[in-house]
Amino acid sequence: MANLLVVYYSAFGHVFQMAQAVADGASQSGAHQVKIVRIPEMAAPENRVIQPDKERPASGKSLSNQFRLTDRYSKYEAAGVLQENIPYATNDDLRWADGILWGFPTYYGTMPAQVKLFLEMAGELCVEGALEGKPTGIFNSTASIHTGHEAAILTAMVPLFHFGMIFVGLPYSENPEYLTADAIGCSPYGASTLAGPDSSLSPDPRELLMAARLGERVADVAAALQLFRSSEASG
Ligand SMILES: Cc1cc2nc3c(=O)[nH]c(=O)nc-3n(C[C@H](O)[C@H](O)[C@H](O)COP(=O)(O)O)c2cc1C
Numbered sequence: 001m002a003n004l005l006v007v008y009y010s011a012f013g014h015v016f017q018m019a020q021a022v023a024d025g026a027s028q029s030g031a032h033q034v035k036i037v038r039i040p041e042m043a044a045p046e047n048r049v050i051q052p053d054k055e056r057p058a059s060g061k062s063l064s065n066q067f068r069l070t071d072r073y074s075k076y077e078a079a080g081v082l083q084e085n086i087p088y089a090t091n092d093d094l095r096w097a098d099g100i101l102w103g104f105p106t107y108y109g110t111m112p113a114q115v116k117l118f119l120e121m122a123g124e125l126c127v128e129g130a131l132e133g134k135p136t137g138i139f140n141s142t143a144s145i146h147t148g149h150e151a152a153i154l155t156a157m158v159p160l161f162h163f164g165m166i167f168v169g170l171p172y173s174e175n176p177e178y179l180t181a182d183a184i185g186c187s188p189y190g191a192s193t194l195a196g197p198d199s200s201l202s203p204d205p206r207e208l209l210m211a212a213r214l215g216e217r218v219a220d221v222a223a224a225l226q227l228f229r230s231s232e233a234s235g
Pocket residue numbers: 009010011012013014015016049104105106107108109110141142143144147148149195199
C-alpha cells in the first residue's frame with residue numbers, strides 16, 4: 001500500500017477543488033492511503049497578499065476592468081471557511097508519503113511565496129535526501145489560458161528536482177481532453193484549471209477528470225516503485 005500526499009495552497013478555492021479531484025484519483029488506484037494537507041498563509045494578516053478590498057482609482061494603464069479585483073476578500077474568506085478542516089502540512093507528512101502531488105495557484109508565472117517558503121522550510125529533508133526517488137506531480141490554477149499555467153508548473157519543477165523527486169506528467173494518449181481549441185487548462189506537464197480573471201469560474205469537468213488521472217498516475221508509479229524496491233531488498 002502506497003501513501004499518497006496531496007499538498008496544496010489555495011486562496012480562492014480553485015486549487016482546493018483540484019486537490020480533491022487529485023485525491024479521488026489517487027484513491028481509485030488500489031488500496032492506497034491518501035492524505036490532503038494545505039500550506040498555511042505563513043505571514044501575519046497585515047503582510048498577506050490578499051487584503052481587505054480597497055477602492056482603486058483608475059489610472060491610464062489600469063487593467064481593473066479585466067482583472068475585476070473587487071470582492072476578492074470575501075471570496076478569499078469564503079474559500080478559507082471551506083478549507084477549515086484540512087490540516088496544515090508538515091515535514092512529517094512529506095516523510096510519510098511515497099508519492100506527493102503539489103497544487104498551487106499561479107502567481108506571476110510561478111508558485112506563490114507560501115509554497116516556496118514551505119519548500120525552503122523543508123530544507124532538512126533535502127539535506128537528508130528524504131524525498132529522493134519519490135514520484136511527484138503538479139496541478140495548479142491560473143486566471144486565464146495565456147497567463148502562465150504551464151510556466152508555473154515548469155518553474156516549480158526546479159526546486160523539486162533539488163529534492164530528488166521523480167516527475168510524472170499527463171501524457172496525450174491518456175488525456176485527449178486537453179487537445180482542444182476550448183479554453184481549458186491541463187498540459188503534458190500537469191493538471192490546471194482556469195479560474196477566470198475575477199476568479200469566478202469553477203473547474204471544468206474535463207480539468208477535474210485530468211486532475212484525477214494525475215493523482216492516479218502518481219499513485220500507480222508510487223505503488224510500482226514500492227513493489228520494485230521491496231523485491232530488490234528481498235534479493
Ligand atoms: C499576487 C498574485 C499574482 C498572480 N499572478 C497570476 C499570473 O501570473 N497569472 C495568472 O493567470 N493569474 C495570476 N494570479 C491569479 C491567480 O492565479 C488566481 O487567483 C488563482 O489561480 C486562483 O486559484 P485559487 O482559487 O486556488 O487561489 C495572481 C494572483 C495573485 C494574488
